[in-house]
Amino acid sequence: MATEVENKPLTTEEEKKTEQPAAGADKKEDGAAAATAGSAEGGDKKSADGDKPVTENHAADVGGGDAATASGAGTDAAAAPAKKEKEVKPTVHKTNFEKDVVYLYQFTRTPLLPSMSPYCLKVETWLRLAGLKYENIDHKLKLRSKKGQLPFVEVNGEEIADSAIIIKELAQRYEKDLDAALTQEQRNIAHAMISMLENHLIWVQLFWRSKNPEQMIKGYKVNLQHALGSRLPNAVLNFIFKFQFGRKYLQGSKKVKAQGLGVHKPEEIEEFGKQDLKVLSELLADKPFFFGDEPTTLDCVAFSVLAQIHYISDEVKYALKEFMQENCPNLVGHVSRIKERCFADWDDICTKLDLNAHLPKPEPETKENKEGADTEKTAEQDKNESEKELEKDNSNEKTEKKEEKPEKAAVEENKEKEEAAAK
Numbered sequence: 512m513a514t515e516v517e518n519k520p521l522t523t524e525e526e527k528k529t530e531q532p533a534a535g536a537d538k539k540e541d542g543a544a545a546a547t548a549g550s551a552e553g554g555d556k557k558s559a560d561g562d563k564p565v566t567e568n569h570a571a572d573v574g575g576g577d578a579a580t581a582s583g584a585g586t587d588a589a590a591a592p593a594k595k596e597k598e599v600k601p602t603v604h605k606t607n608f609e610k611d612v613v614y615l616y617q618f619t620r621t622p623l624l625p626s627m628s629p630y631c632l633k634v635e636t637w638l639r640l641a642g643l644k645y646e647n648i649d650h651k652l653k654l655r656s657k658k659g660q661l662p663f664v665e666v667n668g669e670e671i672a673d674s675a676i677i678i679k680e681l682a683q684r685y686e687k688d689l690d691a692a693l694t695q696e697q698r699n700i701a702h703a704m705i706s707m708l709e710n711h712l713i714w715v716q717l718f719w720r721s722k723n724p725e726q727m728i729k730g731y732k733v734n735l736q737h738a739l740g741s742r743l744p745n746a747v748l749n750f751i752f753k754f755q756f757g758r759k760y761l762q763g764s765k766k767v768k769a770q771g772l773g774v775h776k777p778e779e780i781e782e783f784g785k786q787d788l789k790v791l792s793e794l795l796a797d798k799p800f801f802f803g804d805e806p807t808t809l810d811c812v813a814f815s816v817l818a819q820i821h822y823i824s825d826e827v828k829y830a831l832k833e834f835m836q837e838n839c840p841n842l843v844g845h846v847s848r849i850k851e852r853c854f855a856d857w858d859d860i861c862t863k864l865d866l867n868a869h870l871p872k873p874e875p876e877t878k879e880n881k882e883g884a885d886t887e888k889t890a891e892q893d894k895n896e897s898e899k900e901l902e903k904d905n906s907n908e909k910t911e912k913k914e915e916k917p918e919k920a921a922v923e924e925n926k927e928k929e930e931a932a933a934k
């Protein structure tokens with residue numbers, strides 16, 4: 512009712528006045544008529560009670576609208592949900608998608624490891640361990656999820672963003688829980704270790720990258736021209752990247768400082784990273800994977816983070832890499848085991864920088880078609896050349912015959928002259 516906007520109890524006189532528009536709405540099926548009645552009643556109330564004319568009129572209009580919907584606007588009510596569904600219909604970049612294929616949007620490849628982003632490498636490693644069919648989309652770093660993140664995936668016309676949510680959603684949807692055999696205690700340990708890796712050790716790495724963008728490019732041998740799909744020379748792109756990386760591109764320094772780690776001295780941050788590596792090494796001990804003989808989600812996350820340290824070029828001095836090699840050799844072995852198990856095409860990936868080296872390529876058919884076309888073309892050329900030679904021979908023969916005719920005529924003429932002289 513109109514007075515609900517005011518949140519006041521009805522007086523006796525007001526109850527009588529409000530009954531009239533309600534009765535008019537019951538008698539008339541036209542919602543517009545009910546709205547008019549409510550508005551007119553609001554005008555009467557304005558005369559009787561001059562304290563709140565604006566509020567009372569507004570409330571009466573709202574009441575009239577509600578009455579119209581209740582009495583006869585069933586069609587409008589049905590149309591409203593349909594319109595709402597249309598507005599929330601998901602939009603994806605891959606419109607011609609194949610059912611149940613996971614389309615992964617991530618960073619481009621580098622010559623030393625499949626992705627410089629631990630989050631992207633984490634998702635791709637998990638997809639391979641889970642055995643799900645996926646395809647990378649080469650977007651040249653131009654796209655982001657609706658949350659503004661990379662990586663993100665699209666599955667059956669739906670976008671899923673954030674690496675942790677991606678793994679959780681896909682594991683539930685396709686029943687691919689790598690942690691199904693873990694006890695609750697092991698799950699708790701895994702959760703704590705993943706939090707340490709992603710909320711601490713990754714930030715130690717990001718601090719180093721944001722402070723040393725040139726060393727980062729050199730350390731991962733990044734070809735920015737290929738990564739960004741740009742025609743500008745690499746020297747120009749390197750300069751721009753060096754200038755913007757810590758400020759605009761990832762706002763690395765600001766993010767690390769906002770996270771809390773960046774307020775410390777570089778040597779203190781380096782020590783934090785070494786402590787994290789030591790904890791991981793002690794948890795792994797002499798096991799092939801963190802919880803036994805089979806890799807779990809923790810192994811995916813650890814590999815994706817440790818690979819960023821282990822595969823940086825020896826041309827660049829990186830304290831965490833040296834520490835891991837000297838003091839945590841079991842972590843180096845862990846990285847190698849996950850690589851061998853999940854990335855048999857590692858060399859192809861890093862050599863060709865192919866985002867989809869794992870997918871079969873239709874090269875044999877294309878080659879056969881080309882070879883067939885070339886063979887057909889060669890045969891046709893030989894045929895044409897043979898025909899031309901034959902025509903040439905025929906032409907020469909005709910020319911010879913034409914030349915022979917005058918000679919015969921001259922011989923006969925001389926013979927006739929000799930016979931005439933003898934007579």
